[in-house]
Every structure is written in structure tokens, then in C-alpha cells.
Amino acid sequence: MKKNIPIFDGHNDTLLHLQDGLTSFFHPLEHTHIDYERAQKSGFAGGFFAMYTPSPAREENREDFMNENGYKFPLPEGITQAEALTFTHKLASQLFRTEKENPHTFRVVRNVKELKDSIDQGKMAAIFHIEGAEAIDLSFDSLYVLYKTGLRSIGPVWSRNNDFGEGVPFCYPSSPDTGDGLTEKGFELLHHCNHLGIMVDTSHLTERGFWNVAHATVAPVVATHSNVHSLCPHARNLTDEQIRKIADSGGVIGINFAVNMLRADGKFDTDVSMDEIIAHFRYIADFVGVDHVAFGSDFDGTTIPDVLQDVTGSRKVLKALEEDGFTEEELEKIAWKNWVRVLEETWKD
Numbered sequence: 001m002k003k004n005i006p007i008f009d010g011h012n013d014t015l016l017h018l019q020d021g022l023t024s025f026f027h028p029l030e031h032t033h034i035d036y037e038r039a040q041k042s043g044f045a046g047g048f049f050a051m052y053t054p055s056p057a058r059e060e061n062r063e064d065f066m067n068e069n070g071y072k073f074p075l076p077e078g079i080t081q082a083e084a085l086t087f088t089h090k091l092a093s094q095l096f097r098t099e100k101e102n103p104h105t106f107r108v109v110r111n112v113k114e115l116k117d118s119i120d121q122g123k124m125a126a127i128f129h130i131e132g133a134e135a136i137d138l139s140f141d142s143l144y145v146l147y148k149t150g151l152r153s154i155g156p157v158w159s160r161n162n163d164f165g166e167g168v169p170f171c172y173p174s175s176p177d178t179g180d181g182l183t184e185k186g187f188e189l190l191h192h193c194n195h196l197g198i199m200v201d202t203s204h205l206t207e208r209g210f211w212n213v214a215h216a217t218v219a220p221v222v223a224t225h226s227n228v229h230s231l232c233p234h235a236r237n238l239t240d241e242q243i244r245k246i247a248d249s250g251g252v253i254g255i256n257f258a259v260n261m262l263r264a265d266g267k268f269d270t271d272v273s274m275d276e277i278i279a280h281f282r283y284i285a286d287f288v289g290v291d292h293v294a295f296g297s298d299f300d301g302t303t304i305p306d307v308l309q310d311v312t313g314s315r316k317v318l319k320a321l322e323e324d325g326f327t328e329e330e331l332e333k334i335a336w337k338n339w340v341r342v343l344e345e346t347w348k349d
């Protein structure tokens with residue numbers, strides 16, 4: 001394998017860990033999956049940096065929702081637009097300050113040329129992504145303002161309900177068909193995003209929400225951090241019909257390293273083999289083609305396998321994919337070219 005195939009990743013929650021000063025991103029951070037030094041070492045070229053506003057903390061323990069088969073966590077309560085917008089500003093500010101203070105090593109990219117240039121120059125490329133669109137008001141004023149600042153990707157919902165649609169709960173085993181899809185305002189949001197060239201992410205939507213987006217959008221359908229339901233029947237994973245639709249639209253699926261979305265038994269157990277991880281990439285590549293699978297780690301947003309450890313684990317995955325028989329050209333597609341292709345077709349410039 002060419003030594004330095006860059007890896008561009010569909011989802012991280014690193015900003016959430018750095019909200020009190022992203023400048024710390026350039027110092028080793030032991031409690032996170034990604035910091036600049038480890039990212040450089042592993043060829044992590046950048047990715048979608050999520051702005052996610054947490055739900056208010058709850059008292060319950062995880063065990064409260066476990067049963068003999070698996071688990072069924074209820075959807076957390078919603079948050080207000082004012083709370084979400086304030087929090088989004090806080091995270092976005094850290095993103096822009098990091099760029100300002102490190103102009104030669106970190107860049108918030110707003111178009112495909114900037115993305116490609118950053119990857120070529122070894123400058124970390126960050127895409128401003130909102131996970132759960134609560135920050136967007138129902139007149140869409142904040143959407144246009146945030147777009148102007150750099151917003152280029154939105155997941156209409158996280159796994160909770162909002163004015164735009166219904167989220168899929170963390171359930172195992174479960175179909176993703178757990179409730180309603182997009183609301184009327186959700187369809188309006190989709191149309192505004194299509195108009196502006198903002199990517200719309202279907203991860204965390206119910207199956208109905210997925211199909212609402214898939215049938216109404218003019219852009220390729222994407223799931224930035226979701227896995228294969230046939231291999232792990234978690235409500236957050238994608239059925240074969242959904243995978244087929246994403247491929248038919250020219251879209252892509254970013255493979256999520258959450259242990260409970262990789263393991264066939266859905267357990268919160270970090271003992272996951274590399275083979276179990278590779279199986280999700282292989283399944284999609286064999287089923288619909290290598291053009292439709294990519295990385296979507298969920299670093300700093302989930303519990304990942306021991307075998308991966310942190311961002312350096314992505315390099316190990318790429319190596320294992322090579323050992324599994326993927327050619328260099330295919331590895332490049334999985335590692336970054338599929339994401340670039342989809343963004344070329346989605347963004348307006």
C-alpha cells in the first residue's frame with residue numbers, strides 16, 4: 001500500500017470535548033480519541049466535526065433499560081432552539097479560533113477545492129456539521145447565517161425528537177422503523193439545504209425519516225456514521241433496502257466504530273475483533289460496490305473497540321482492509337475519495 005493514503009472521516013464529536021478551548025487540540029489529550037499529534041501520525045486528513053447539543057443529564061443507569069435480549073433506551077427529552085443555538089455558537093467559535101490560530105495546519109473547508117487542497121497540503125480539513133438541527137429556527141434565518149459562516153452538513157435529528165423529525169432510539173435488537181419521519185418543517189429544512197448545497201445526513205433518523213429524505217432530496221443520500229443491520233440488528237444501523245437506496249443515489253455510508261453497532265450481539269463490550277469491524281466495510285462493498293463505503297468513526301462520541309484505541313486505529317483498519325483484498329485504488333476510495341465525490345455532487349461549489 002502507498003504509505004500515506006489520507007483518511008477523511010464522516011463523523012467525530014471532538015469539539016464536544018474541547019468546548020473550553022480547542023487550542024488544546026494541538027497538545028496531547030489523553031482523554032480523547034483525536035488530537036492533532038495522533039491525527040497526524042495516523043494520516044487522519046480531517047472530517048465532519050459535529051456540533052451536537054447534549055440533552056440535559058439524566059439520572060437513570062444504562063442497566064435500567066437492559067433486558068434479556070438487549071436494550072431499549074427511551075428517546076431523551078428535547079432541547080430549545082435558544083439553548084441549541086447558543087451551544088452551537090460555542091462549538092463553532094472553537095472551530096474558527098482553532099483555524100485562526102493555526103492557519104498552516106487546520107482549515108475549515110467550505111467547498112471542494114478547499115477540501116482537496118487541504119488534503120493535498122496535509123492540512124487538517126474540518127467540515128462544519130450540525131448533528132440534530134435544534135439550533136435552526138422555523139423561519140430558517142439561522143440556517144442562512146450559519147451557512148454563510150461555514151455550515152455545510154446537517155443531520156436533521158439526533159436520537160431524540162425535534163421540530164424537524166423523529167430520532168431513532170438506541171435499541172437492540174430492533175428495526176430502524178421505530179416511529180414517524182420528517183415533519184412538514186423537516187421537509188422544508190431539506191429543501192433549504194438542497195437549495196444552499198448543505199449535505200443532509202440520515203444517520204439517527206427513523207427508517208421513515210430516511211425514506212422521506214431519500215425520496216425528496218436532489219443530492220446523493222448519505223449516512224455519515226451507521227453500520228449494516230444484517231450484521232448487527234441495532235436500530236441505528238441500515239437495512240439492505242436502505243443501503244441499496246444510498247448506493248443507487250450515488251451516496252456513501254461511513255462505518256461507525258461504536259462497539260454496540262459493530263458487534264453481532266449489540267453489546268457494550270470493547271472486545272471486538274478487527275474481522276468484525278472489517279465485515280461491515282466488506283458487506284457494503286460486496287453488496288453495492290466499493291464506491292459507497294467510507295469511514296465514519298464517531299471518535300470522541302462513542303465507545304470504540306480496544307483494538308482501535310483512538311484515531312490511530314483508523315490506519316489499522318485501512319491495513320486490515322488491504323489484507324482483506326481491497327486494491328490500492330479501492331482503499332483510496334474508502335479512505336477519502338468517496339467522501340470527496342459525494343461532496344462534489346452535493347455542495348454547490
Ligand SMILES: [Zn+2]
Nearest residue numbers: 131204225301
Ligand atoms: Zn451520532
